[in-house]
Amino acid sequence: MSAMTRAEAADVPDDGAPQTPERLRRLASRLLSQLTTRSDRLINEGLARADARKWHYAVLASLQEYGPGSQATLSRRTGIYRSDMVGVLNELTERGLVERAPDPDDRRRNTITISPRGRRRLRRLDKVLDELHDELLAPLSPVERDQFARLLTRLLDHHTRTS
Amino acid sequence: MSAMTRAEAADVPDDGAPQTPERLRRLASRLLSQLTTRSDRLINEGLARADARKWHYAVLASLQEYGPGSQATLSRRTGIYRSDMVGVLNELTERGLVERAPDPDDRRRNTITISPRGRRRLRRLDKVLDELHDELLAPLSPVERDQFARLLTRLLDHHTRTS
DNA sequence: CACAAACGTTTGTCGCACTAACGTTGTCGG
DNA sequence: CCGACAACGTTAGTGCGACAAACGTTTGTG
Numbered sequence: 001m002s003a004m005t006r007a008e009a010a011d012v013p014d015d016g017a018p019q020t021p022e023r024l025r026r027l028a029s030r031l032l033s034q035l036t037t038r039s040d041r042l043i044n045e046g047l048a049r050a051d052a053r054k055w056h057y058a059v060l061a062s063l064q065e066y067g068p069g070s071q072a073t074l075s076r077r078t079g080i081y082r083s084d085m086v087g088v089l090n091e092l093t094e095r096g097l098v099e100r101a102p103d104p105d106d107r108r109r110n111t112i113t114i115s116p117r118g119r120r121r122l123r124r125l126d127k128v129l130d131e132l133h134d135e136l137l138a139p140l141s142p143v144e145r146d147q148f149a150r151l152l153t154r155l156l157d158h159h160t161r162t163s
Numbered sequence: 164m165s166a167m168t169r170a171e172a173a174d175v176p177d178d179g180a181p182q183t184p185e186r187l188r189r190l191a192s193r194l195l196s197q198l199t200t201r202s203d204r205l206i207n208e209g210l211a212r213a214d215a216r217k218w219h220y221a222v223l224a225s226l227q228e229y230g231p232g233s234q235a236t237l238s239r240r241t242g243i244y245r246s247d248m249v250g251v252l253n254e255l256t257e258r259g260l261v262e263r264a265p266d267p268d269d270r271r272r273n274t275i276t277i278s279p280r281g282r283r284r285l286r287r288l289d290k291v292l293d294e295l296h297d298e299l300l301a302p303l304s305p306v307e308r309d310q311f312a313r314l315l316t317r318l319l320d321h322h323t324r325t326s
Numbered sequence: 327c328a329c330a331a332a333c334g335t336t337t338g339t340c341g342c343a344c345t346a347a348c349g350t351t352g353t354c355g356g
Numbered sequence: 357c358c359g360a361c362a363a364c365g366t367t368a369g370t371g372c373g374a375c376a377a378a379c380g381t382t383t384g385t386g
Contacts, residue, residue, distance in 0.1 A: 020241075021225045022228060023220075025316070026312065027292065028300060028308070028312055028315065029202045032198060034242070035318055036195045036199040039191075039195050040196055041374095053341095062184045062187075064186075072363075076182075077182050083343095084342080107351060108364040109363090109365080110364085110365075129192075132192070133192065136192060139318060144314065147310065147314070149191055151303065153188070154303070155302060155303070156194055233334090244375060246334095246374095247375090271332065271382045272333060273334075
């Protein structure tokens with residue numbers, strides 16, 4: 001009970017390796033959040049270099065694939081909260097990537113439309129994100145990347161149904 | 164260019180399904196952060212019910228496995244920033260789970276020691292976390308859980324070496 | 327002995343998920 | 357027809373996690 005305490009704190013000079021406790025190394029939740037921290041940083045910095053944020057991409061992709069929609073619709077499709085959607089759309093309109101116009105059929109809504117410039121931007125961001133994901137998933141083979149994505153999708157699906 | 168716009172915003176009443184764009188569904192970074200959001204919430208709420216936070220677990224596990232250490236050492240072992248470590252250790256000492264005493268050999272440091280109560284708490288939290296991870300990984304078979312953990316570990320390792 | 331480095335601490339920043347509240351506008355049941 | 361209610365866009369604010377900056381104290385090092 002007292003023999004093996006202070007094993008490295010005084011004796012061993014702590015050679016480089018951060019010595020993560022095994023309990024933590026095995027914890028899926030921890031692996032997830034740690035990896036996500038790195039991943040988010042990687043993606044955010046990459047997108048920032050292209051004057052974009054991931055929310056921009058989400059909105060542009062949604063508009064491209066499903067056509068125009070109200071802010072609330074976009075909110076549901078992208079998972080961005082409607083509170084935060086306001087700012088995102090401000091940024092996108094500033095850059096001329098989308099257009100925000102009041103919906104004549106329902107004057108509570110704004111109709112958001114992607115612009116030609118927005119489409120070009122989306123294609124650009126597709127490339128940027130492709131490269132970034134190559135970096136993110138570098139240690140994995142194509143097959144493993146697929147496995148990984150499938151596992152993530154299954155877990156995410158389960159926890160969104162069971163919300 | 165105008166035929167398929169407003170495809171669902173007006174015509175279809177948007178039946179339940181949130182219609183996530185395919186571009187987003189395939190994005191590993193997005194899957195990661197979405198899942199981590201859910202995972203973090205699950206874990207945080209579960210630990211909160213046991214009057215704990217995940218940082219508590221990290222520190223207790225580190226102390227148990229490697230013995231006492233200074234706050235800076237703990238910081239490196241757990242990945243918690245030294246700025247935040249202060250508060251965590253306050254909470255842990257308040258609950259009598261660790262002891263913080265000035266190190267006589269180096270008066271800059273505090274030596275943090277786990278208490279018997281801390282050890283009991285750690286065992287309790289082991290159980291709590293086991294149950295929570297069962298919920299988190301529910302859709303996966305044991306083999307798949309292992310695959311998942313290995314993939315995460317490999318990715319994380321890669322991005323910590325290449326930090 | 328001067329200087330740099332490590333330690334613990336306080337304070338603050340940034341991004342993200344999320345809540346609360348408000349005024350406006352549409353819907354629907356009696 | 358109207359009164360209750362819901363949806364919309366917007367503003368402001370909360371909580372949390374990761375992190376930077378700066379400070380006084382203490383300790384090794386040239």
